[in-house]
Amino acid sequence: MLGFLIRRIIQAIIVMLAVALIAFMMFRFMGDPVSSMVPEHATEQERAEVRERLGLDQPLFVQYGRFVARAATGDFGLSWRNARPVSTLLAERFPATAELVLVAAALSLVVGIPLGIYTALRPNSFNAQMLQFLSLVGISLPTFVTGILLILVFSVWLGWLPSFGRGEVVDIGWWSTGFITASGLKALILPSIMLCLFQLTLIMRLVRAEMMEVLRTDYIKFARARGLRDRAINFRHALRNTLIPVITIFGLQLGGLIAFAIITETVFQWPGMGALFIQAVNFGDVPVMAAYLVLVSFIFVVINTSVDLLYASIDPRLRVDDAGPAGGGH
Amino acid sequence: MMHPDDRPLLEVSGLRKSFDLSKPFINRLIERSERQFVKAVDGVDFTIQRGQTLSLVGESGCGKSTVAKLIMGLSRPSGGSIRFEGTELADQPAGKPAQLRRRMQMIFQDPYASLNPRWRVARIIAEPMKSFATHPDPGKRRKEVDRLLEFVGLSAADGDKFPHEFSGGQRQRISIARAISTKPEFLVCDEPTSALDVSVQAQILNLMRELQRELGLTYLFISHDLAVVNYISDWIGVMYLGRLVELAPAAEIFAKPQHPYTRLLLDTVPDISMVNRDMDRPAGEVPNPITPPPGCHFHPRCVHADARCKAQMPDFIASATGHARCHAVQEGRLSPIAERAALRGAV
Amino acid sequence: MATSTLARVWHSDLAWSFRTSKTALISSVLLAIMFAAAIFAPQLATQNPFNIAELELWNSELPPFWVEGGSRQFLLGTDVQARDVYSSILYGLRLSLIVGFASVILAAVIGISLGLLGGFLGGIVDAAIMRFADVLLSFPAILVALLVNGIARGILPPSQHQDAAIYVLILAIGLTNWVQYARTVRGSTMVERQKEYVQAARINGISGPGIMFNHIMPNVMGPVLVIATINLGMAVLTEATLSFLGVGMPATQPSLGTLIRIGNEYLFSGIWWVVIFPSAVLVALVLSVNLLGDWLRDALNPKLR
Amino acid sequence: MTLLKVENLTVEFPSRRGTLTAIEDVCLTVAPGEILGMVGESGAGKSMTGAAIIGLIEPPGRIARGQILLNGSRIDNLGREDMRRVRGRQIGAIFQDPLTSLNPVLTVGEQLIETIQTHLKLSRSAARERAIDWLRRVGIPAPEKRVDTYPHQYSGGMRQRVVIALALCAEPRLIIADEPTTALDVSVQAQIIALLRKLCKETGASVILVTHDMGVIAETADRVAVMYAGRVIEVGAVADVLRAPRHPYTAGLMASIPRIGEKPDILPQIDGAMPRLNARPEGCAFNPRCPKRMEVCARLRPDLVADAQGEVACHLFSKELAT
Amino acid sequence: ETLRFGASADIYGFDPHGVTSSYDNIFVHNIYEPLVRYSPQLDIEPALATHWEIIEPTRIRYFLREGVTFHDGETFDAEDVAVSLMRAVHPNSPLRGNLPGLVDVEIVDDLTVDLIMSGPSPLLNNFLTNIFIMDAGWMRENNAVEPIDANQGEEGFTTSNANGTGPFMVESRRPDSQTVLVVHSDWWDEPQHNLTRIEHRPISSAATRVAALLSGEIDLIQPAPLQDAARVEAAPGVRMLENPGLRTIMMGFNLTDTLNDGNVEENPLQDIRVRRAIKHAIDMDLIQERIMRGKSRNTAALIAPEVPGFAPELNERLPHDPDLARELLAEAGYPDGFAFNVNCTNDNYVNDEGICQALAAMLARVGLEPRLVAEPRQLHFERAQAGQTDMFMLGWATLPMLDGFSVLSAMLHSPEGSYGTWNPGQYSNPRVDELTQAIAVELDDEARIAMMVEAFGIAKEDLAWLPLHQQPLAWAAREGVEIYQSADDLARLWTVRINR
Numbered sequence A: 001m002l003g004f005l006i007r008r009i010i011q012a013i014i015v016m017l018a019v020a021l022i023a024f025m026m027f028r029f030m031g032d033p034v035s036s037m038v039p040e041h042a043t044e045q046e047r048a049e050v051r052e053r054l055g056l057d058q059p060l061f062v063q064y065g066r067f068v069a070r071a072a073t074g075d076f077g078l079s080w081r082n083a084r085p086v087s088t089l090l091a092e093r094f095p096a097t098a099e100l101v102l103v104a105a106a107l108s109l110v111v112g113i114p115l116g117i118y119t120a121l122r123p124n125s126f127n128a129q130m131l132q133f134l135s136l137v138g139i140s141l142p143t144f145v146t147g148i149l150l151i152l153v154f155s156v157w158l159g160w161l162p163s164f165g166r167g168e169v170v171d172i173g174w175w176s177t178g179f180i181t182a183s184g185l186k187a188l189i190l191p192s193i194m195l196c197l198f199q200l201t202l203i204m205r206l207v208r209a210e211m212m213e214v215l216r217t218d219y220i221k222f223a224r225a226r227g228l229r230d231r232a233i234n235f236r237h238a239l240r241n242t243l244i245p246v247i248t249i250f251g252l253q254l255g256g257l258i259a260f261a262i263i264t265e266t267v268f269q270w271p272g273m274g275a276l277f278i279q280a281v282n283f284g285d286v287p288v289m290a291a292y293l294v295l296v297s298f299i300f301v302v303i304n305t306s307v308d309l310l311y312a313s314i315d316p317r318l319r320v321d322d323a324g325p326a327g328g329g330h
Numbered sequence B: 001m002m003h004p005d006d007r008p009l010l011e012v013s014g015l016r017k018s019f020d021l022s023k024p025f026i027n028r029l030i031e032r033s034e035r036q037f038v039k040a041v042d043g044v045d046f047t048i049q050r051g052q053t054l055s056l057v058g059e060s061g062c063g064k065s066t067v068a069k070l071i072m073g074l075s076r077p078s079g080g081s082i083r084f085e086g087t088e089l090a091d092q093p094a095g096k097p098a099q100l101r102r103r104m105q106m107i108f109q110d111p112y113a114s115l116n117p118r119w120r121v122a123r124i125i126a127e128p129m130k131s132f133a134t135h136p137d138p139g140k141r142r143k144e145v146d147r148l149l150e151f152v153g154l155s156a157a158d159g160d161k162f163p164h165e166f167s168g169g170q171r172q173r174i175s176i177a178r179a180i181s182t183k184p185e186f187l188v189c190d191e192p193t194s195a196l197d198v199s200v201q202a203q204i205l206n207l208m209r210e211l212q213r214e215l216g217l218t219y220l221f222i223s224h225d226l227a228v229v230n231y232i233s234d235w236i237g238v239m240y241l242g243r244l245v246e247l248a249p250a251a252e253i254f255a256k257p258q259h260p261y262t263r264l265l266l267d268t269v270p271d272i273s274m275v276n277r278d279m280d281r282p283a284g285e286v287p288n289p290i291t292p293p294p295g296c297h298f299h300p301r302c303v304h305a306d307a308r309c310k311a312q313m314p315d316f317i318a319s320a321t322g323h324a325r326c327h328a329v330q331e332g333r334l335s336p337i338a339e340r341a342a343l344r345g346a347v
Numbered sequence C: 001m002a003t004s005t006l007a008r009v010w011h012s013d014l015a016w017s018f019r020t021s022k023t024a025l026i027s028s029v030l031l032a033i034m035f036a037a038a039i040f041a042p043q044l045a046t047q048n049p050f051n052i053a054e055l056e057l058w059n060s061e062l063p064p065f066w067v068e069g070g071s072r073q074f075l076l077g078t079d080v081q082a083r084d085v086y087s088s089i090l091y092g093l094r095l096s097l098i099v100g101f102a103s104v105i106l107a108a109v110i111g112i113s114l115g116l117l118g119g120f121l122g123g124i125v126d127a128a129i130m131r132f133a134d135v136l137l138s139f140p141a142i143l144v145a146l147l148v149n150g151i152a153r154g155i156l157p158p159s160q161h162q163d164a165a166i167y168v169l170i171l172a173i174g175l176t177n178w179v180q181y182a183r184t185v186r187g188s189t190m191v192e193r194q195k196e197y198v199q200a201a202r203i204n205g206i207s208g209p210g211i212m213f214n215h216i217m218p219n220v221m222g223p224v225l226v227i228a229t230i231n232l233g234m235a236v237l238t239e240a241t242l243s244f245l246g247v248g249m250p251a252t253q254p255s256l257g258t259l260i261r262i263g264n265e266y267l268f269s270g271i272w273w274v275v276i277f278p279s280a281v282l283v284a285l286v287l288s289v290n291l292l293g294d295w296l297r298d299a300l301n302p303k304l305r
Numbered sequence D: 001m002t003l004l005k006v007e008n009l010t011v012e013f014p015s016r017r018g019t020l021t022a023i024e025d026v027c028l029t030v031a032p033g034e035i036l037g038m039v040g041e042s043g044a045g046k047s048m049t050g051a052a053i054i055g056l057i058e059p060p061g062r063i064a065r066g067q068i069l070l071n072g073s074r075i076d077n078l079g080r081e082d083m084r085r086v087r088g089r090q091i092g093a094i095f096q097d098p099l100t101s102l103n104p105v106l107t108v109g110e111q112l113i114e115t116i117q118t119h120l121k122l123s124r125s126a127a128r129e130r131a132i133d134w135l136r137r138v139g140i141p142a143p144e145k146r147v148d149t150y151p152h153q154y155s156g157g158m159r160q161r162v163v164i165a166l167a168l169c170a171e172p173r174l175i176i177a178d179e180p181t182t183a184l185d186v187s188v189q190a191q192i193i194a195l196l197r198k199l200c201k202e203t204g205a206s207v208i209l210v211t212h213d214m215g216v217i218a219e220t221a222d223r224v225a226v227m228y229a230g231r232v233i234e235v236g237a238v239a240d241v242l243r244a245p246r247h248p249y250t251a252g253l254m255a256s257i258p259r260i261g262e263k264p265d266i267l268p269q270i271d272g273a274m275p276r277l278n279a280r281p282e283g284c285a286f287n288p289r290c291p292k293r294m295e296v297c298a299r300l301r302p303d304l305v306a307d308a309q310g311e312v313a314c315h316l317f318s319k320e321l322a323t
Numbered sequence E: 001e002t003l004r005f006g007a008s009a010d011i012y013g014f015d016p017h018g019v020t021s022s023y024d025n026i027f028v029h030n031i032y033e034p035l036v037r038y039s040p041q042l043d044i045e046p047a048l049a050t051h052w053e054i055i056e057p058t059r060i061r062y063f064l065r066e067g068v069t070f071h072d073g074e075t076f077d078a079e080d081v082a083v084s085l086m087r088a089v090h091p092n093s094p095l096r097g098n099l100p101g102l103v104d105v106e107i108v109d110d111l112t113v114d115l116i117m118s119g120p121s122p123l124l125n126n127f128l129t130n131i132f133i134m135d136a137g138w139m140r141e142n143n144a145v146e147p148i149d150a151n152q153g154e155e156g157f158t159t160s161n162a163n164g165t166g167p168f169m170v171e172s173r174r175p176d177s178q179t180v181l182v183v184h185s186d187w188w189d190e191p192q193h194n195l196t197r198i199e200h201r202p203i204s205s206a207a208t209r210v211a212a213l214l215s216g217e218i219d220l221i222q223p224a225p226l227q228d229a230a231r232v233e234a235a236p237g238v239r240m241l242e243n244p245g246l247r248t249i250m251m252g253f254n255l256t257d258t259l260n261d262g263n264v265e266e267n268p269l270q271d272i273r274v275r276r277a278i279k280h281a282i283d284m285d286l287i288q289e290r291i292m293r294g295k296s297r298n299t300a301a302l303i304a305p306e307v308p309g310f311a312p313e314l315n316e317r318l319p320h321d322p323d324l325a326r327e328l329l330a331e332a333g334y335p336d337g338f339a340f341n342v343n344c345t346n347d348n349y350v351n352d353e354g355i356c357q358a359l360a361a362m363l364a365r366v367g368l369e370p371r372l373v374a375e376p377r378q379l380h381f382e383r384a385q386a387g388q389t390d391m392f393m394l395g396w397a398t399l400p401m402l403d404g405f406s407v408l409s410a411m412l413h414s415p416e417g418s419y420g421t422w423n424p425g426q427y428s429n430p431r432v433d434e435l436t437q438a439i440a441v442e443l444d445d446e447a448r449i450a451m452m453v454e455a456f457g458i459a460k461e462d463l464a465w466l467p468l469h470q471q472p473l474a475w476a477a478r479e480g481v482e483i484y485q486s487a488d489d490l491a492r493l494w495t496v497r498i499n500r
């Protein structure tokens, strides 16, 4: 287990170094960092000075090393767009994205898993087939279209829910939360529905496929042959084995949610990191893009590593380091 | 064991193969575990004379298939030598040198996996001829394919079909047709009938005997079914955990099994002629090949084992019937058994 | 021979399951119509919406023809730039499908090659490819596509953005989607590689590439087809999303996503036709592709047969 | 007195190429405490018969005809819940692959306890006691410790022992063992078969032992039923069927099995292969391969007829009866 | 009362000398104040200075208002003015160009300062309307006497903190989400407003902005999309605020020797006939009707009628005449047209991208091959400034000068020194240069205006720029929100009254 942990962490570090390399390359080769920092009429002499000050005259790997060292402390310099430290910009927006993603993730799990189980257990019932079809519609609907429709119906026509922003938020330390005000909670509803819809259908389909797969296995057949009750078979035997792979996929999906938040945040004017990132892409604001990339990858890597560890601790086959006696058979 | 009249077609000596099953470096570092190897084949010696059949038997995982793959060049030996007509093949990959490899072919166990499901039968059979350029002309090649198909008991029209349109036995015939298409002299057959039904097994075994007679083939035959081995072989080698524990002429080995493992096998194999024999014979299980018992690998299951067996690996030396790897046999601690013959007579 | 092949295809399980599946039939008919519409867009359209010279501003914002004020010349109305919505949809569909197909092909080619290579060679090559794939896989496609897009924009001079947009999109989407192919192909390749027909080929002196492409590749293409179909839907969606976010096709060469983005700004002004029709077509397109993919996956899954 | 009586059991699979008949008019009886061997080539319908008896035919398969009586009462038409009560309690099952028969995420003990508690009114601790006891009975060393371990920590042979414990722990009257040793080594196979036989003797359970290994049948079974192409074509005492088979298929089959100690120049063989489900010939399914084929064989399907030596479905014998 | 104000963009920060964004400048006006300010009607009126006098042509004395306090309670005095003005012209300050010619600030006494100029400055007051005064002590305490240097990689204190004398003070700020201002109770001026609190919410999507207004989440939006005017008008409880604006939208030409993105050797745009042809090809009336929904004011002049320097004869437009355009092109030797790029913003002016598309379509119809590039403003202006465009969009409101000189000095004078800073096309006419330099130091209004009219006349003849229209001001508000819509598009929130 310890070996597994360390291996995963080393892998995670390598991944982060690779991501940092991409971010660094973006800095180095997208636009000229010098020209954005010196006055327009600067002489070549002045440019060279800036270049030296920024260390751009050093060998690439030295520059990369420095970049990594600075990135590790969260220092990505100033945004080209609005001359504020990128780390501050991201930190300000992080809570908004995090709360949105968390709510959407919870929603997609809480709704997706039961629906997946239901459709797997009654694959031929009308309801299940309807759900299966709807889930296809769910993954076929462009999320931005869903978002637009939600706004049109619930904000414009019915006027029930706000069409943009986070509502009122309360600061708890540096974290600003919308969870504890009525308007904050109301503002969360539409965006999190839009964000979770795709993941929800994905999880439902995943659980369904995985569960149907498990229900076909020999040990389920054997469990039936022992006359176990359906409930025990479905929820004790099948569900456990279904959810183990679902955990891994869900880890990946969480990453997907963070990425899809870009669209949701754009549609709902949600003041999160995704909106910041899309602005940066539009503006070619490399420091923000690079920092977002590094931060988001860091989150992914942390999630994925912990999911792997979780997986390893849930699945007894992986829990014990020794694989046990080799089985016979061909 | 040597037939003086002729130089052996295949000589295998000291053949070894180990697979690295070590955990990743970091894990070994942290857990201070050693590198782990499976000695799948651990010093195997035998020779096969032209036109004869040598069979290898043994339980699953004892290394039979690995020997076959080593001989065919599908896997590189960790040590030892494989000589075909005196030419060393141990360091040659599969298919090389073409002139020699053309004369060695193989038939596999699984009739479903051994034919490419996306290829038509004619193309499958023609592939070796094309690759080894024995029939460079496509027209002639196709004729040869038709001939081969009929030779193994199918019809020429079957060449246009896909493998899934055939039954298991028919597929094994196609495999055989492919194997003999380059006119080889030596065939390695890795459990060619163990996936087939008994009635079909008889057809294939007969076909193989017929081929041997007509084409003068030499076989290395691998099986875990002692009865099949008995039917097809001239010589039989019994393997246990990577080692050859006994090698003797087929007739002798069943009549006078030397090694205790051979005896155990003969005892436990269900026999159609032994109606309602009491099968409850404590025989243990094959140990984990990663950590085989020291000394003689078989000693934990052996009733005759003593301290020496636990400590020292016996050599593979001549026995009453052939060769055996057993201290007890060598020390004469084992009585020759007549028990088995008696049992058979009882039914 | 040809007829017998045809007959064989017609009687195959796949064809049978196709013939008897209502969803497969309906969705493929829908798809066929949309493909035809895309291919014959220049013939079917009443206007070339990409040719700005054809836009006559005084025709702007006309409603669909059945609504009062609409004109038969512009079946589904026009947008603010007097772009005929009907023609724009045809051309946009064409763009979406081109981007979809091209990126799927790109992804498939990269993924299959790398998957075959990794699965067949194993060892360090495999480890390198797969670690790389893992990294990429943990990044959602849309994010990678945005990044590739952002980088391309940074590198290319602005006047080329428009012309390069479609290639950038194809690249961005293609580069993000190959991982799935690579993983699947690698997995199947590792299974196939162990199979005895491959060993037989090696015994017969067939070279590595020969085995990889002649023997293994045809046998790992089944799942690839399924992935490709499902991916096509995803690629079309990704393209639309990028265009919606304003980093995809430019307004002068609108894809379906761009049309929706433009229309979205006018949604509350009562000019609903600019956003509704392209959205409907986009959803219909992706839905039928997904329905087909879903059916294909079930039909090709031996366990379900 | 019979424990199980199967009459004219027919299982069909509706499919696009019409209805496939997997097994047809299968008739069997099993006496209490008896071991009935069932042999036949792959696809002959052995597993399907077993599945039908235990009520686990996978949809869209269905029992089209016939009936299954256990202790004289029909079980083929029981409701879902009633049939569930029969399974495990009345009829147990053992499948081929011990590697996949156990749920990997539950301990062996949990699986045993759950099964015991489902069928017997026992407290959890009593069930646990019993589980440990069963592990001991199937020969697992140190069962008190092993009860809390996971299946992957067992070797193949040990796992099959656990499977046997699971099948027997609710003390069913009948065990359907579908190729319980095919995945095991010869030396382990002998132990497993012996264990099964011993335990059934102890509990008085009957066994239907499905296998295609004649040797196993010979050494284990009391009676044997031979299946061919979905039908039972011969039933009789093991010694009779092995030594004096009457149906030409059985005869051919027996002859084609190589035996230790005999080395004929050429093995007697049956040409051809068993027909596929959708290509079963008219009349006797074996007639195209039969060396003693008669004109009637291609027309008329012989019924399974009982006589003093057993039962056989062959015109050779029905004619004898007629004359 | 609380005003919920929906703007199209967020501010970047509060530093009044720190960022170039004109929207920031506008917003900061609610917090900081200049010495003099424009009234809602755009007349210059005293603010922190009560009156001023010209001591010498290069020394202007300002008498400061007494009893003004900053938000933190500090009193306002001459030192604050001196430090703030010098801060505004510090080399780090991106705004230094907004106060040209300031050499030094001398403190005469606590409430009197002298501004030392490098030459006569007829527009000094106009400039000062946009230079905000901060508290010197507060700046010192927080190490903010100099504007932040973008290279230092640090955020200035003044970016996220504010301490002005204005009518409102900052309560909280959440970037991209909400900035809350509350009323400054010690404000020196008599408040006309009845606000206690302002919630400034950036909503970049126009449609969402309108939706938020309609659903009652927002009281005032700026700008309101023109296409939604009808709907807003029709909806109960909300109304449009529309007026002609000062900002003239125009297209600049690349007049250098080569095109950036052309398919011909030379630069056809240097040929006046080609520029004329372009002008004739464009149907501004149609654009006005369709894209601008009749709300814009088409123009041939580079400045709006309200701006000094305007004369009616400058506003005589060339007719839309595609045939003539084709003829002219043929005459110039381009019967088949040529390719060139057309750059415009897509987030800056009213329907900017739409105008550009329509424009490009019209150019294409006379045989030209315009390649349209629509980008966010930052990229666009960077590119336009760097001369990487052949035809580019620019909107100029002459703010904060509110004088034709702004256009002459920045856009029409040849680029040299502080002149021609916005003339990347390198238009150059010696007479215009001469006139511009004379206007700069001419203190007599009549003479200045005469010279300006002459210079604009030349530029019009030369078609140095292609003026399109003055874009409309379009805001929308809930019923009961009263605000005077000034032509400079500055929402003077301290004039807002809400009657619910």
Ligand SMILES: Nc1ncnc2c1ncn2[C@@H]1O[C@H](COP(=O)(O)OP(=O)(O)OP(=O)(O)O)[C@@H](O)[C@H]1O
Pocket: A329, A330, B019, B020, B038, B039, B040, B058, B059, B060, B061, B062, B063, B064, B065, B066, B067, B224, B289
């Ligand atoms: N590629 C490999 N990597 C690691 N171990 C291997 C590999 N191939 C075989 N082994 C190991 O080598 C040993 C011998 O395997 P081999 O396949 O030769 O056995 P076998 O006698 O043919 O068994 P079977 O009857 O099951 O075919 C086994 O323990 C197996 O696990």
Ligand SMILES: Nc1ncnc2c1ncn2[C@@H]1O[C@H](COP(=O)(O)OP(=O)(O)OP(=O)(O)O)[C@@H](O)[C@H]1O
Pocket: D013, D020, D022, D023, D040, D041, D042, D043, D044, D045, D046, D047, D048, D049, D058, D061, D212, D277
């Ligand atoms: N789900 C199914 N759908 C259609 N046919 C089936 C299905 N399951 C089994 N069959 C068919 O039913 C017949 C009997 O199968 P069964 O599994 O009983 O054979 P078996 O005698 O047990 O063979 P084996 O020795 O291979 O286990 C076979 O021909 C098989 O193809």
Ligand SMILES: [Mg+2]
Pocket: B064, B065, B066, B190
């Ligand atoms: Mg093997």
Ligand SMILES: [Mg+2]
Pocket: D046, D047, D048, D178
């Ligand atoms: Mg079976």
